[in-house]
Amino acid sequence: MRLFLFIAILIFTQAVQASKVAIIIDDIGYRQTDEAVLSLPSSITLSVLPHTPLGETLAQHAHQQGHEIMLHVPMQALNGKTLGPGGLTNQMNEFEFKQQLDSAFNSVPFAVGVNNHMGSLLTQLDEPMQWLMESLKQRQGYFIDSVTTRYTRAESTADTIGIPSLxxxxxxxxxxxxxxxxxxxxxxITLAHQQGRVVAIAHPYPETIDFLNENLHRLSSQGITLVNASQLLPYNIAQQPGSATTRLK
Incomplete structure (x- = not known):
């Protein structure tokens, strides 16, 4: 009985210690206050909007500090909200779509993955999602679905094309x-203990950054490791030669 109890405790302890969380701060690039993201630990992933006044500089500085950089791509929403520069819409043909995405990547140095800004319409559409994943495959990048609609087709399309996604x-x-x-x-914290791996998204609000700087230490005290987004990618995909995770190690 004692042996069984010891084994159960050991398994539970290992499970807790194995819990990992990735926190992505996106919507970065427009406000001077966004520079405060550089005060966060390098294990926080930063996702930068394309063609923004501060985006390129912040991406460069953050990369120098060890942050993983993503591209936060504006995608067409059901509410018709203006996308801003670099936005992807269902009016684009394949050439226009991929050219727009290339230009967005060129405006955010060191970006190794993408997550969507808005996109409640576009992420439901098979063809644009296929073009997106094909472009990411050429760049050996990954995709994280912000899940702005429950009808998103992004993750299933990524699986079909062979793109690591979360x-x-x-x-x-x-x-x-x-x-x-x-x-x-x-x-x-609860999700991390229950599921083992969690992707969270936040924004560069002063209140958020202050809260994280004051409270992130609580994760380690709970046996949770804060990691870059790419470290949560599915092992069987992420470990393939040339993948985003492989290149980052």
Whole structure:
């Protein structure tokens, strides 16, 4: 009985210690206050909007500090909201789509993956998602679905094309009050213990950055490791030669 209890405790301890969380800060590039993301630990992944006033400089500085950089691509939404520079729409043909994506990548140095900004319409469409994943395959990049619609086709298309992908499981700062941030941070910890691996998305709000700088240490005390997004990619895909994870190691 004692041996069984010891083994159970050992397995539980190993499971807790194996828990990993990736936190992506996106919507970066427009506001001077976005520079505060550079105060965050390098294990925080930063996703930068294309063709923004501060995007290129922030990506360069963040990369020098060891952050993993992603491209936060604006995609057409159901509400018709203006996309801004570098946006992808269903009015584009394949050439226009891929050219726009190439230009976006060129504006954000060191980007190794993509997540969508908005996209509740575009991520439902098979053809644009196929073009996106084909482009990422050429770049040996990965995709993280921000999940702005439950009808998204992005992840399934990525699987078909052979692109390593993940999906966002929790937003940390839809409510930037201390109470709201604490509630979501506790939920992050709970999910990490339950699921082992969690992708969270937050934004460069001053309240969010202050909260994370003050509370990230709580993850390690819970046996949770904060990692870059690429470190959560599926092993059987991410370890293939030339993949994003392989190149980052």
């Amino acid at each position: 999906r966002r499981q929790i937003f940390l700062d839809n409510d930037t009050s201390t109470t709201g941030l604490e509630k979501q941070f506790q939920q992050l």
